[in-house]
Amino acid sequence: MAGSTVIIGASVAGVRTAQALRSLGYRDAITLVDQDLHAPYDRPPLSKQFLAGSWDAERISLLPADRAGELGVELLRGQRASRLDTGRAVVELSGGTEIGYDTLVVATGARPRPSPWTVPGRVFVLRTLAHAQALRSALVPGRRLAVIGGGFIGAEVATTAYNLGLTVTVIDPLRAPMARVVGDEVGRFLARLPHRYGVATRLGVAADLIAPDGDGVLVRLGDGEVIHCDLAVVGIGAVPNDDWLTSSGLTVEDGVWCDEAGRAEGVCGVYAVGDVARWFSPGFDRHRRVEHWTSAVEQATCVGHRIARPAVAAPRPGPDYVWSDQYGVTVQVAGVTGDALDRHWLGDLDRQGRVAILYGEHGRLRGAVTVGWPSAMLACRRGLARGALVEEAIRTLTGSAGTPQRPAACQT
Amino acid sequence: MPRVEADRTACKGYGNCVIAAPDVFDVDDDGTVVVRCESFPEADRARIEAAVRSCPVAALSIRDD
Numbered sequence: 001m002a003g004s005t006v007i008i009g010a011s012v013a014g015v016r017t018a019q020a021l022r023s024l025g026y027r028d029a030i031t032l033v034d035q036d037l038h039a040p041y042d043r044p045p046l047s048k049q050f051l052a053g054s055w056d057a058e059r060i061s062l063l064p065a066d067r068a069g070e071l072g073v074e075l076l077r078g079q080r081a082s083r084l085d086t087g088r089a090v091v092e093l094s095g096g097t098e099i100g101y102d103t104l105v106v107a108t109g110a111r112p113r114p115s116p117w118t119v120p121g122r123v124f125v126l127r128t129l130a131h132a133q134a135l136r137s138a139l140v141p142g143r144r145l146a147v148i149g150g151g152f153i154g155a156e157v158a159t160t161a162y163n164l165g166l167t168v169t170v171i172d173p174l175r176a177p178m179a180r181v182v183g184d185e186v187g188r189f190l191a192r193l194p195h196r197y198g199v200a201t202r203l204g205v206a207a208d209l210i211a212p213d214g215d216g217v218l219v220r221l222g223d224g225e226v227i228h229c230d231l232a233v234v235g236i237g238a239v240p241n242d243d244w245l246t247s248s249g250l251t252v253e254d255g256v257w258c259d260e261a262g263r264a265e266g267v268c269g270v271y272a273v274g275d276v277a278r279w280f281s282p283g284f285d286r287h288r289r290v291e292h293w294t295s296a297v298e299q300a301t302c303v304g305h306r307i308a309r310p311a312v313a314a315p316r317p318g319p320d321y322v323w324s325d326q327y328g329v330t331v332q333v334a335g336v337t338g339d340a341l342d343r344h345w346l347g348d349l350d351r352q353g354r355v356a357i358l359y360g361e362h363g364r365l366r367g368a369v370t371v372g373w374p375s376a377m378l379a380c381r382r383g384l385a386r387g388a389l390v391e392e393a394i395r396t397l398t399g400s401a402g403t404p405q406r407p408a409a410c411q412t
Numbered sequence: 413m414p415r416v417e418a419d420r421t422a423c424k425g426y427g428n429c430v431i432a433a434p435d436v437f438d439v440d441d442d443g444t445v446v447v448r449c450e451s452f453p454e455a456d457r458a459r460i461e462a463a464v465r466s467c468p469v470a471a472l473s474i475r476d477d
Binding site: 020025044292296297301318321323330350374378382 | 419430431434439457458461465
């Protein structure tokens with residue numbers, strides 16, 4: 001396909017799309033645009049090594065300037081896209097410049113879900129490198145930190161802060177914050193990880209007020225308890241950066257709606273990848289917006305194929321996969337998980353240091369959660385790829401051809 | 413021929429490489445990457461570059477000697 005490709009958003013989805021294009025032999029111009037002056041950088045380390053201070057900005061770069069030059073990718077930083085005119089095939093930037101395109105890839109990601117709590121210098125969010133730098137400076141040993149939101153990001157921030165010598169409390173309205181993803185039973189199991197590590201929690205209760213309190217903040221919970229802290233981090237999810245696309249002609253509703261291989265619905269020559277994209281999923285028979293790093297990279301490869309090798313079937317993203325380093329363990333989730341599925345427990349976290357929960361439906365493996373057992377997660381992902389039976393997966397993990405070892409009692 | 417290189421110290425066993433190119437990558441019993449065959453034909457480059465880019469900790473690279 002002749003012409004130029006413009007990619008709006010230079011986080012992992014956008015950068016991997018540019019790299020995929022070159023890898024597939026695309027020779028036309030590629031322009032990569034991002035509002036963030038620090039772009040392109042990788043986000044997973046922002047709650048871990050970068051926040052801890054052990055990695056610097058250079059270490060988390062996704063595409064150093066010299067490498068961008070070698071790839072023939074023009075990088076425009078600190079430029080926010082404000083409007084898309086699909087009629088003229090032009091993106092308007094907030095400074096007034098316009099960029100024309102032959103093919104457009106929307107990769108503008110997501111931003112922290114807004115909360116009513118803003119106390120400058122004491123209540124933090126975490127999405128960008130600048131957020132992480134600000135928070136890093138505030139994580140002083142001995143300080144008391146409240147983390148609002150017990151999802152993966154909250155858990156990783158809590159862990160990093162605890163390791164730096166802060167006293168940490170994680171607050172979430174759900175008794176089992178992960179239950180929406182992994183079901184109640186496994187969610188309750190994961191909710192024990194913070195205590196096991198030394199992080200306090202207030203689960204099953206919402207924070208309804210965060211206010212300045214001396215040099216710090218107080219957090220008032222729904223049950224009336226007041227927690228006095230020095231700072232708080234709010235991690236209550238993300239919302240897609242799709243506002244700039246209203247009245248563009250794209251279908252925009254909690255993300256940009258696309259077909260099952262990333263082409264935006266309703267318009268020619270536009271694709272969307274990453275946290276902003278809502279692809280149709282044949283497996284789920286509906287559109288889904290997936291916020292995982294691996295999904296962003298797989299979507300980028302797929303869209304790269306559609307643009308650079310349109311005559312070939314583009315490789316589709318595989319089953320969902322996400323990992324989190326939290327509370328001294330690696331938690332991994334793959335495929336479809338939840339209480340509607342049969343669950344099979346293997347291992348024992350306290351006695352063996354590892355546990356795997358396999359989710360099945362009609363005898364077939366549908367998903368898995370592992371804690372401290374990366375080789376089991378990989379075996380499950382391989383099983384998912386080939387449609388394995390749960391029995392086969394259990395045999396692989398227990399290493400025997402006979403009766404599987406009695407699953408550990410799930411401690412709830 | 414181009415060659416794959418793996419930094420086994422950086423590897424965390426996430427396994428994206430194995431999913432992307434099971435003919436080239438595997439993991440050992442510790443969950444660390446094993447490169448099954450270092451050299452690969454030029455015709456496979458795009459697929460193996462995609463596998464290299466799928467590593468969340470950038471433990472993989474390609475060398476053209």
